[in-house]
Amino acid sequence: MAKKKVVILATGGTIAGVGEAGANTGYVSGQIAGVDLVAAVPEIADYADVTVEQFCNVNSDDMTGELWLKLAKRIDELAEDGSASGLVDAFVITHGTDTMDETAYFLSLTLRTEKPVVLTGSMRPATAKEPDGPANLLGAVQSAVGFALEDEPVGNNVWVYFGGDLFDARRVQKCSASELQPMGIDFPGSGTADFDNACESPFFDISGVTELPRVHVVYFAVDANPRLLEFASAISDGLVIAGAGSGEFSLPWSRALANVDIPVVVATRINHGVVTLNRNLALAPESVARISAGELPPQKAAVLLRLALTQTKNPSRLAKIFENA
Ligand code: ASP
Numbered sequence: 116m117a118k119k120k121v122v123i124l125a126t127g128g129t130i131a132g133v134g135e136a137g138a139n140t141g142y143v144s145g146q147i148a149g150v151d152l153v154a155a156v157p158e159i160a161d162y163a164d165v166t167v168e169q170f171c172n173v174n175s176d177d178m179t180g181e182l183w184l185k186l187a188k189r190i191d192e193l194a195e196d197g198s199a200s201g202l203v204d205a206f207v208i209t210h211g212t213d214t215m216d217e218t219a220y221f222l223s224l225t226l227r228t229e230k231p232v233v234l235t236g237s238m239r240p241a242t243a244k245e246p247d248g249p250a251n252l253l254g255a256v257q258s259a260v261g262f263a264l265e266d267e268p269v270g271n272n273v274w275v276y277f278g279g280d281l282f283d284a285r286r287v288q289k290c291s292a293s294e295l296q297p298m299g300i301d302f303p304g305s306g307t308a309d310f311d312n313a314c315e316s317p318f319f320d321i322s323g324v325t326e327l328p329r330v331h332v333v334y335f336a337v338d339a340n341p342r343l344l345e346f347a348s349a350i351s352d353g354l355v356i357a358g359a360g361s362g363e364f365s366l367p368w369s370r371a372l373a374n375v376d377i378p379v380v381v382a383t384r385i386n387h388g389v390v391t392l393n394r395n396l397a398l399a400p401e402s403v404a405r406i407s408a409g410e411l412p413p414q415k416a417a418v419l420l421r422l423a424l425t426q427t428k429n430p431s432r433l434a435k436i437f438e439n440a
Contacts, residue, residue, distance in 0.1 A: 119204040119260045121163040122193055123252075124186070125149025126218075127173040128211025130248035132240030142240035144174035144211055152209060152241065156249045159256050163205075168193075175211025175236075178218060180327035180421065186218070187225040187321060194228035205231040205259035209252065212236045212297055215275060216288050220415050223273035223284035223316040224422055231262030232273045233281075238295050247295055251277060271316050285316055285440075288412055290386060301387040317439055319422040328352035328424035332413045334384060335364040341371035353378040353420045357413040362390035375403070378424065378433055382408035382416045404430035406437050 125131065127145025131152060134142025149167040159165055170189065171182060186208075193203050210218055219234050226232065235255035237248035255276040262272070273284035278296035290299040331347045334357040347354055354377060358364050362381040372379065383390050390407045408416035416437075423436040 118162070118164045119263045120202065121165050121205045121207055121256055121259050122203050123149055123153060123165055123167045123207045123209065123256075124170045124189070125152065125167060125172065125209045126170050126175070126178070126186070126211075128175050128209060128236045129240055130209050130235070130237040130251070131172060133242050134240045136242055137244040139239045139243045142242065144240075145172040147241050148172070149209060152248065152252060155241070156253050158253055163256050163260050165256065173211075175214040175218070178211075178214050183218060183221045184321060184324060184327065187222055190222070190232060191227045194230050203230065204263040206233070207252070207255045207259050208232065208234045210234050210236050212238060212289050214414075215298075217414050217418055219273050219275050219284035219287060220316070220418050221422075223271045224319050224419065225321045226273065229272050231259050233259040233262070233276050234274070235276045238293075238297060247278070254279065285415075288386065317436065319425065321422075321425070324425050327421045330355060330417045330420045330424070332357055332417050335359055335368060339365070339368065341367040344368060344371045344375055348375045348377055351377060353380070353424050355380045355382055355408065355413050355417045355420060357382055357384040358390070359384060361388065362407065378404035378406065378420065378428065378430070380406045380408050380416045380420050380437065382411060382413040384413070386412065404428070404433040406434050409437060409440070411440065
């Protein structure tokens with residue numbers, strides 16, 4: 116059987132990081148080219164016919180909405196274009212771990228193609244004594260080929276492969292800042308893909324979108340100044356609050372929020388559980404949206420709100436989008 120065609124889109128991150136020879140920390144992300152990362156793992160050629168495209172080479176904290184739009188459009192373009200070297204079967208994206216969950220979720224909400232997309236990265240730079248990038252890259256290619264061999268797409272087609280585990284794009288989070296397996300659902304390594312119950316995401320058509328709405332996350336902690344909300348709402352089209360507990364915050368924040376006339380989604384700064392809308396929102400004007408993020412963590416609620424705002428500002432339509440996400 117002919118090998119599956121996989122395009123590896125390299126975006127940077129620690130997997131392409133360079134530091135002092137042998138050291139695990141103190142490096143600079145996004146230095147090595149994607150072709151060199153792939154050349155360092157010759158076994159990849161046993162599984163797939165691979166081409167590499169250097170999409171960008173950044174620390175993933177420098178990922179932007181503009182790059183997300185370009186990346187999604189590029190993947191769809193490659194998925195649909197059979198003219199060059201034949202149809203692509205699957206995609207692997209090398210990416211920094213810090214915002215990998217956001218990029219994966221964005222792609223799962225916006226890609227037209229149902230071809231598999233697997234993101235991966237590493238916690239140690241390429242120059243570490245025992246880098247984890249090569250094994251992750253090989254595993255991501257093997258997973259992408261495995262999905263491409265399925266007759267039907269499995270759940271949503273965007274996945275994160277890391278440290279031997281697969282995670283679906285909607286639920287994955289970076290849950291550890293330092294462990295070799297940082298990815299999980301609630302804690303590192305948890306929730307390896309449950310293929311039967313893989314989450315489907317709604318679809319947002321971004322073909323006509325040139326710029327994403329501005330959404331900022333505002334983090335609540337004891338004595339957080341309510342003027343943070345005033346400032347954030349002045350520079351945003353929508354806000355996400357990372358509240359305490361089940362999405363709570365102080366009375367001064369509640370009062371300040373009454374004057375915020377843009378959509379607000381309430382999430383929680385805790386890694387686990389569902390947000391309920393509560394007393395904090397009692398003062399909200401009815402004409403603007405006040406929405407629960409449900410189980411989405413703040414950074415993913417922000418991704419969804421940015422996309423939702425490309426379609427509507429209507430409070431009940433926005434609420435429906437969050438209910439169905
Ligand atoms: N700061 C790095 C990045 O996200 C961390 C990593 O890749 O692990 O690009």
